[in-house]
Amino acid sequence: xxxxxxxxxxxxxxxxxxxxxxxxxxxxxxxxxxxxxxxxxxxxxxxxxxxxxxxxxxxxxxxxxxxxxxxxxxxxxxxxxxxxxxxxxxxxxxxxxxxxxxxxxxxxxxx
Amino acid sequence: xxxxxxxxxxxxxxxxxxxxxxxxxxxxxxxxxxxxxxxxxxxxxxxxxxxxxxxxxxxxxxxxxxxxxxxxxxxxxxxxxxxxxxxxxxxxxxxxxxxxxxxxxxxxxxxxxxxx
Numbered sequence: 001x002x003x004x005x006x007x008x009x010x011x012x013x014x015x016x017x018x019x020x021x022x023x024x025x026x027x028x029x030x031x032x033x034x035x036x037x038x039x040x041x042x043x044x045x046x047x048x049x050x051x052x053x054x055x056x057x058x059x060x061x062x063x064x065x066x067x068x069x070x071x072x073x074x075x076x077x078x079x080x081x082x083x084x085x086x087x088x089x090x091x092x093x094x095x096x097x098x099x100x101x102x103x104x105x106x107x108x109x110x111x
Numbered sequence: 112x113x114x115x116x117x118x119x120x121x122x123x124x125x126x127x128x129x130x131x132x133x134x135x136x137x138x139x140x141x142x143x144x145x146x147x148x149x150x151x152x153x154x155x156x157x158x159x160x161x162x163x164x165x166x167x168x169x170x171x172x173x174x175x176x177x178x179x180x181x182x183x184x185x186x187x188x189x190x191x192x193x194x195x196x197x198x199x200x201x202x203x204x205x206x207x208x209x210x211x212x213x214x215x216x217x218x219x220x221x222x223x224x225x226x227x
Contacts, residue, residue: 034215043218045218046215098156098159099156101146104153
């Protein structure tokens with residue numbers, strides 16, 4: 001079993017739709033949680049950190065459930081520019097900030 | 112300021128050749144990571160440096176892979192006797208450091224290695 005697992009993609013949605021991505025992690029010692037975004041043939045870039053209380057950044061909302069070892073990302077009012085692969089990422093306690101990535105979920109927003 | 116710089120951008124190698132991939136991290140960044148990303152997959156951890164010390168090399172797939180960061184800045188990932196399964200994008204990332212993963216990673220554009 002992979003340490004970080006994500007919904008299989010691709011997700012094809014119309015502009016304006018709300019879309020949710022789910023992610024589970026297997027190691028209960030996981031310390032920090034992030035969502036990264038990766039555009040085609042580009043490097044991953046940090047989208048947002050995920051905090052235990054949940055957090056929001058504009059149209060993006062991230063949730064963490066430590067008991068279920070589950071992370072989610074909600075995108076409201078999706079834009080064409082949101083089309084990308086979304087990577088769920090965790091770090092383990094005291095491992096120097098090593099990021100463990102999920103395989104990614106591809107999102108395609110259509111006009 | 113300048114971001115993480117990797118070179119070459121693309122590398123084609125014949126099976127059995129040795130290759131060297133270079134990473135220039137952001138100036139002053141203590142931590143440096145190498146990742147391997149196969150098509151359609153997320154990045155897979157290879158190795159991690161804190162300054163010049165290689166603290167974790169658990170992700171290196173075989174002894175054909177070797178990484179160094181002798182002066183705590185530029186790093187080189189070397190792959191000896193390349194095989195077709197080594198074909199991937201090799202990503203370098205740096206951060207200001209810290210053991211608890213709260214410093215965001217800044218990735219370079221990657222080196223796309225194709226082994227023929």
